[in-house]
Amino acid sequence: MKNGIAVANPESNTLHGVVPSTVASQAIGELESVANVHKDAPQPVQFLDNRPVKLSVKNLVVGYLDKQSGHTMVAVDKVTLDIREGEFVTIVGLSGCGKSTFLNAIAGLVKHQHGEIKVNGRIVTGPGMDRAVVFQKASLLPWRKVGRNITYGLELSGMKQADAREKASYYVNLIRLNGFEDHYPHQLSGGMQQRVNLARALACDPEVLLLDEPFAALDAITRELMQNELLELCEKVGKTVLMVTHQIDEAVLLSDRVIIFSSRPAYVLADIRIPIRRPRKSLIKDSEEFRGLMNEIWRVIEGNANIGGGI
Amino acid sequence: MRKVTVFPKSNAAKKEKITGLLLGASVIVLFLVGWELLFQFKLVNPIFISAPSRVVLALITIIEDGSLFQNLTISAKEFAFGYGAAILVGFPIGIMLGWFKLIRAAFGPFIAAMQATPRIALMPLFIIWFGLGITSKIVIVLLSAIFPLIVNLQVAMTTIDNDLIHVARAYGATRWQVFRSIALPTSLPFLITGLRLAAGRGLLGVIVAEVFGGAAGIGYMIQYAGSTFQTDKVFAGVLVVAVTGITLDFTLDRLGRHFDRWRGEAVAH
Numbered sequence: 001m002k003n004g005i006a007v008a009n010p011e012s013n014t015l016h017g018v019v020p021s022t023v024a025s026q027a028i029g030e031l032e033s034v035a036n037v038h039k040d041a042p043q044p045v046q047f048l049d050n051r052p053v054k055l056s057v058k059n060l061v062v063g064y065l066d067k068q069s070g071h072t073m074v075a076v077d078k079v080t081l082d083i084r085e086g087e088f089v090t091i092v093g094l095s096g097c098g099k100s101t102f103l104n105a106i107a108g109l110v111k112h113q114h115g116e117i118k119v120n121g122r123i124v125t126g127p128g129m130d131r132a133v134v135f136q137k138a139s140l141l142p143w144r145k146v147g148r149n150i151t152y153g154l155e156l157s158g159m160k161q162a163d164a165r166e167k168a169s170y171y172v173n174l175i176r177l178n179g180f181e182d183h184y185p186h187q188l189s190g191g192m193q194q195r196v197n198l199a200r201a202l203a204c205d206p207e208v209l210l211l212d213e214p215f216a217a218l219d220a221i222t223r224e225l226m227q228n229e230l231l232e233l234c235e236k237v238g239k240t241v242l243m244v245t246h247q248i249d250e251a252v253l254l255s256d257r258v259i260i261f262s263s264r265p266a267y268v269l270a271d272i273r274i275p276i277r278r279p280r281k282s283l284i285k286d287s288e289e290f291r292g293l294m295n296e297i298w299r300v301i302e303g304n305a306n307i308g309g310g311i
Numbered sequence: 312m313r314k315v316t317v318f319p320k321s322n323a324a325k326k327e328k329i330t331g332l333l334l335g336a337s338v339i340v341l342f343l344v345g346w347e348l349l350f351q352f353k354l355v356n357p358i359f360i361s362a363p364s365r366v367v368l369a370l371i372t373i374i375e376d377g378s379l380f381q382n383l384t385i386s387a388k389e390f391a392f393g394y395g396a397a398i399l400v401g402f403p404i405g406i407m408l409g410w411f412k413l414i415r416a417a418f419g420p421f422i423a424a425m426q427a428t429p430r431i432a433l434m435p436l437f438i439i440w441f442g443l444g445i446t447s448k449i450v451i452v453l454l455s456a457i458f459p460l461i462v463n464l465q466v467a468m469t470t471i472d473n474d475l476i477h478v479a480r481a482y483g484a485t486r487w488q489v490f491r492s493i494a495l496p497t498s499l500p501f502l503i504t505g506l507r508l509a510a511g512r513g514l515l516g517v518i519v520a521e522v523f524g525g526a527a528g529i530g531y532m533i534q535y536a537g538s539t540f541q542t543d544k545v546f547a548g549v550l551v552v553a554v555t556g557i558t559l560d561f562t563l564d565r566l567g568r569h570f571d572r573w574r575g576e577a578v579a580h
């Protein structure tokens with residue numbers, strides 16, 4: 001099995017510390033054959049530094065009106081961030097730090113006061129089909145069967161129902177929802193509902209997939225299972241993903257990069273690469289490197305919380 | 312998929328249901344039998360109280376002489392036009408009041424005042440304006456039935472799940488698309504409730520309007536029979552109205568359940 005290597009010999013397929021740029025650029029040549037990487041002996045970690053930028057955020061400032069004081073408060077303070085094609089980037093930070101606001105701004109649901117958001121070079125002014133959001137709550141339309149919930153986004157874009165079903169079927173199979181199309185949402189478990197939510201987003205085939213604490217409302221076991229499933233899914237479809245989460249282990253497991261936000265107003269405290277080779281398995285959580293990365297992230301968050309008194 | 316064993320509903324539940332039905336039916340039968348006995352043993356004045364058997368006979372008479380059908384047609388026409396107009400007008404008004412804050416601010420108080428006014432008190436005016444014929448009754452039915460519809464649809468618009476609107480907007484839905492894909496389906500159960508309440512009020516409106524100032528219809532028939540001491544015919548008329556009301560309500564309830572399947576409380580088929 002492909003994954004056997006990663007489990008049996010965790011040391012050999014990971015790199016410690018800062019990755020020399022030469023290693024990274026060597027790896028780029030092999031990007032096209034990612035799927036074949038594990039046929040031979042362990043390969044160096046691959047970064048995506050030469051891929052085109054999918055999502056570009058420059059000096060983004062997002063404010064909101066505090067109803068109690070009547071003042072405009074800054075939630076996101078001059079965040080600059082580039083995400084390349086196929087990259088999985090996760091933002092972690094204390095709760096209420098403004099990371100969800102940041103994600104909503106990228107989704108076009110919240111207006112920003114300053115700065116610029118670009119997807120594929122096009123400036124974002126509002127919601128659009130080039131981005132799809134998976135919220136914490138599944139928020140499926142309860143009167144629609146699963147099949148028509150999955151095609152909801154496509155139907156909104158003006159696609160005919162039959163065509164939408166056709167287009168969505170790939171993801172229905174991939175997320176293993178076939179056979180459930182005729183169920184109503186209330187007949188599904190929380191985990192299944194969240195999978196429908198994910199399928200609804202993927203069916204739109206967005207340039208950037210936005211995940212807003214997608215598993216936070218699930219129980220611990222389901223959450224772990226869903227993490228594995230998302231990991232597998234993302235490695236299969238190679239989508240560009242921006243996720244927001246509280247779970248540091250979730251962030252490390254899934255991401256190519258973990259961005260740490262400061263407590264409010266949010267700015268980028270650290271941008272940490274996760275040099276664990278793909279395809280990954282949840283078993284890597286036991287590796288020393290995984291724990292090392294978690295500690296590194298945790299120390300940054302903790303340090304900021306102590307200084308800012310942000311708790 | 313894996314086969315799952317489904318345990319059949321226990322017999323106890325079935326038995327309980329049958330016992331309940333039997334109890335309910337026996338109380339009604341007991342009441343009718345008691346009433347009939349009081350009449351047969353001349354314990355009550357037949358002119359005032361009548362009896363089930365007499366009511367049945369009166370019913371047969373008015374069916375045979377065609378007067379029931381004739382009056383029923385007129386009442387049904389008044390109800391249908393008034394009720395239909397109430398839906399056509401009340402549905403958009405309720406939706407708009409709930410959906411647009413400015414419209415609610417502008418027309419809300421006016422409609423609340425209208426609703427508080429007992430419509431039947433306006434009957435003399437309607438007779439002056441529209442005459443003793445069918446039109447004044449249609450107006451009464453319209454005014455009786457429209458408010459439950461307006462209120463229910465307005466409430467429906469304010470109970471829309473904000474998370475769903477958030478999702479729709481995230482997928483780039485226009486305001487019209489949000490309305491069609493989320494607000495309208497949300498309003499459906501409220502519409503059914505409104506229709507049921509409106510049917511009851513409308514039926515009441517027809518009868519009262521006809522009793523008040525009619526020249527035809529079931530209400531007029533009841534009123535006329537009452538003033539000529541034909542108690543059995545009064546009861547026959549009331550029975551017809553009651554059965555109509557129950558049928559209407561049952562039908563709308565069934566319709567509501569049909570559209571409510573996604574809620575999945577009772578799987579009704």
